Amino acid sequence: MSTKPESVLLSARGLTRRFGGLAAVNQVSLDLWRDRIHAVIGPNGAGKSTLTNLLSGDLPPSEGEVTLLGHAMTGSPAEAYSRRGLGRSYQKTNIFLPFTVWDNVRLAAQSRERHAPWNPLRWIQDASKSIAVNDRATRAIELSGLKNRRNTIAGTISHGEQRQLEIAMTLATEPQVLLLDEPLAGMGVAEAERMVDLLLRLKPHHAMMLVEHDMDAVFALADHLTVMVNGQVIASGSPEAVRTDRNVQAAYLGDGH
Amino acid sequence: MSTPQANLEHLPGSAKLLLGLGVVALAAFPWMGSDFYAQMLTRMMILAIFAMSLDLLQGVTGLVSLGHAAYFGLAGYVLAFVTPAGEPVGLWWTLPLAVGASALAALIIGFLVVRTHGIYFIMVTMAFAQMVFYLFFDNKALGGSDGLYINFRPTAGWLDLENKLVFYYFTLAVLVAVYFGLRRVLWSPLGRALTGIRVNEHRMRAMGYSTFGYKLTAFTLAGGLAGLAGYLWGAQSGFVNPELMGFHMSAHAIMMVILGGMGNFAGAIVGAFAFEYLLHLFKDLPTLSLGGSELRLGKHWQLWMGLFIVALVILAPRGILGLLQHLKARNGAVQGGADEHQA
Numbered sequence: 008m009s010t011k012p013e014s015v016l017l018s019a020r021g022l023t024r025r026f027g028g029l030a031a032v033n034q035v036s037l038d039l040w041r042d043r044i045h046a047v048i049g050p051n052g053a054g055k056s057t058l059t060n061l062l063s064g065d066l067p068p069s070e071g072e073v074t075l076l077g078h079a080m081t082g083s084p085a086e087a088y089s090r091r092g093l094g095r096s097y098q099k100t101n102i103f104l105p106f107t108v109w110d111n112v113r114l115a116a117q118s119r120e121r122h123a124p125w126n127p128l129r130w131i132q133d134a135s136k137s138i139a140v141n142d143r144a145t146r147a148i149e150l151s152g153l154k155n156r157r158n159t160i161a162g163t164i165s166h167g168e169q170r171q172l173e174i175a176m177t178l179a180t181e182p183q184v185l186l187l188d189e190p191l192a193g194m195g196v197a198e199a200e201r202m203v204d205l206l207l208r209l210k211p212h213h214a215m216m217l218v219e220h221d222m223d224a225v226f227a228l229a230d231h232l233t234v235m236v237n238g239q240v241i242a243s244g245s246p247e248a249v250r251t252d253r254n255v256q257a258a259y260l261g262d263g264h
Numbered sequence: 265m266s267t268p269q270a271n272l273e274h275l276p277g278s279a280k281l282l283l284g285l286g287v288v289a290l291a292a293f294p295w296m297g298s299d300f301y302a303q304m305l306t307r308m309m310i311l312a313i314f315a316m317s318l319d320l321l322q323g324v325t326g327l328v329s330l331g332h333a334a335y336f337g338l339a340g341y342v343l344a345f346v347t348p349a350g351e352p353v354g355l356w357w358t359l360p361l362a363v364g365a366s367a368l369a370a371l372i373i374g375f376l377v378v379r380t381h382g383i384y385f386i387m388v389t390m391a392f393a394q395m396v397f398y399l400f401f402d403n404k405a406l407g408g409s410d411g412l413y414i415n416f417r418p419t420a421g422w423l424d425l426e427n428k429l430v431f432y433y434f435t436l437a438v439l440v441a442v443y444f445g446l447r448r449v450l451w452s453p454l455g456r457a458l459t460g461i462r463v464n465e466h467r468m469r470a471m472g473y474s475t476f477g478y479k480l481t482a483f484t485l486a487g488g489l490a491g492l493a494g495y496l497w498g499a500q501s502g503f504v505n506p507e508l509m510g511f512h513m514s515a516h517a518i519m520m521v522i523l524g525g526m527g528n529f530a531g532a533i534v535g536a537f538a539f540e541y542l543l544h545l546f547k548d549l550p551t552l553s554l555g556g557s558e559l560r561l562g563k564h565w566q567l568w569m570g571l572f573i574v575a576l577v578i579l580a581p582r583g584i585l586g587l588l589q590h591l592k593a594r595n596g597a598v599q600g601g602a603d604e605h606q607a
Contacts, residue, residue: 065470089472103463105270114460117453118472124457124481130449134456180471
């Protein structure tokens with residue numbers, strides 16, 4: 008890893024995304040640092056998932072810029088973001104349902120191979136025998152705790168396990184920046200605790216953005232907290248500062264907490 | 265589009281046995297069967313190669329091309345162009361030339377069409393194939409609507425395709441080679457990525473795959489292999505016409521792949537043989553006399569074929585091979601999943 012241990016790996020400036028007349032994300036700027044978890048919270052429809060899609064290249068912004076590990080990325084397709092070292096998980100589970108858990112993760116690990124598809128070597132090798140790919144996939148599966156589910160069809164494992172698989176697939180691409188869109192959604196208490204442990208273990212080597220509704224997890228994990236309402240950032244800072252922010256209490260935390 | 269299904273990639277033992285016996289029967293046939301049927305089998309083998317090439321797109325990558333015959337017919341035309349009126353041409357340079365021409369056409373057309381998805385992909389592949397069709401249909405210099413004759417079959421020393429027996433075994437060898445080659449591709453990094461694109465292209469891109477390059481590679485490879493089949497077709501039948509590139513030819517290939525079972529190439533072979541067999545069966549249906557009028561059942565073979573395919577898709581959505589696996593699972597009470605996970 009070439010960058011300094013405490014450094015900005017992803018930075019966004021003035022990101023805006025309009026759908027028709029509606030600005031789903033409006034002038035959002037943020038920095039993601041290695042060894043820090045940046046949580047983004049906000050009510051449904053605040054624009055958190057759209058922001059994630061703008062940061063991962065799944066959606067092009069209407070305005071604003073994204074810089075990833077020093078590279079200007081604005082306008083690049085999602086695969087370019089991934090190749091530069093960004094990994095993301097999806098709010099709605101987005102895996103290869105008919106494949107086994109292993110095949111899901113192995114395919115993710117294979118994406119780091121450098122050969123182009125039109126290289127005939129890629130047509131005759133046995134994909135299951137690539138040691139480097141298998142090692143990456145094995146590491147990701149062990150980290151995410153899916154070892155005993157290796158040969159199970161992904162469509163048949165529990166919802167919580169599918170969320171773990173999401174993370175395993177993301178890790179198998181060996182990203183430096185992680186965007187996690189509600190990784191705890193729909194998980195049981197024990198599963199959620201394991202996921203929180205995993206995120207803490209990943210933290211030292213990754214810059215992480217966490218979109219999450221589970222406030223206990225957010226306050227347990229986050230070093231930095233951004234609150235979005237109606238596409239705009241209404242507060243951003245340390246979790247303690249944000250918790251006592253009057254705007255936030257009025258707009259968001261008010262009723263629930 | 266419906267939710268993507270797991271393909272039948274690992275063939276059940278019964279299917280492997282069926283294929284093995286099929287190859288033995290094909291190898292033995294010329295020594296016991298008539299020349300007429302040997303010619304028919306040669307045709308079926310050529311169509312099986314064509315169907316396998318389409319399966320790489322349709323079954324593996326999930327790209328349903330309604331214009332695949334364009335690459336099939338093009339290679340036949342290349343052979344017709346390079347064969348002079350009075351003597352045969354060499355096999356070893358005309359075969360790569362024809363295959364290369366088809367692959368190049370697929371590369372150029374693919375560059376434009378693999379950006380589209382779903383129904384749009386089906387429509388643009390058909391549109392490009394129709395353009396190629398009319399290019400040849402309307403140009404006298406390219407043979408026009410009548411097509412072109414190929415007076416001599418290609419030759420390469422002892423490998424003289426003018427000899428029907430040599431042609432038969434050459435086609436069988438190509439069929440077997442293409443099958444094992446494509447099975448190899450299926451388990452290669454390219455094949456795994458193509459399968460991933462069929463199931464969830466969005467996630468593939470999020471994982472860093474430039475899916476455009478993968479799909480274009482598959483499209484080009486499939487076009488080249490269709491050309492291989494088309495070259496053999498032109499050589500066997502001794503003439504080419506625009507029908508070879510037409511809509512019906514493309515549609516028949518799709519039906520062959522569905523009939524046999526998609527995504528494993530074995531199904532495409534079984535489907536091609538079954539389709540051609542049924543085609544002759546339905547065409548030979550008797551003429552019934554009903555009162556004063558005659559009902560010529562054979563003339564309406566397309567109706568019977570259509571009904572048959574509809575029935576099959578309802579009763580056995582994964583084709584003939586899928587049916588075999590289903591029966592195996594019922595008889596042997598084999599639970600799908602873990603134990604199925606070995607080639």
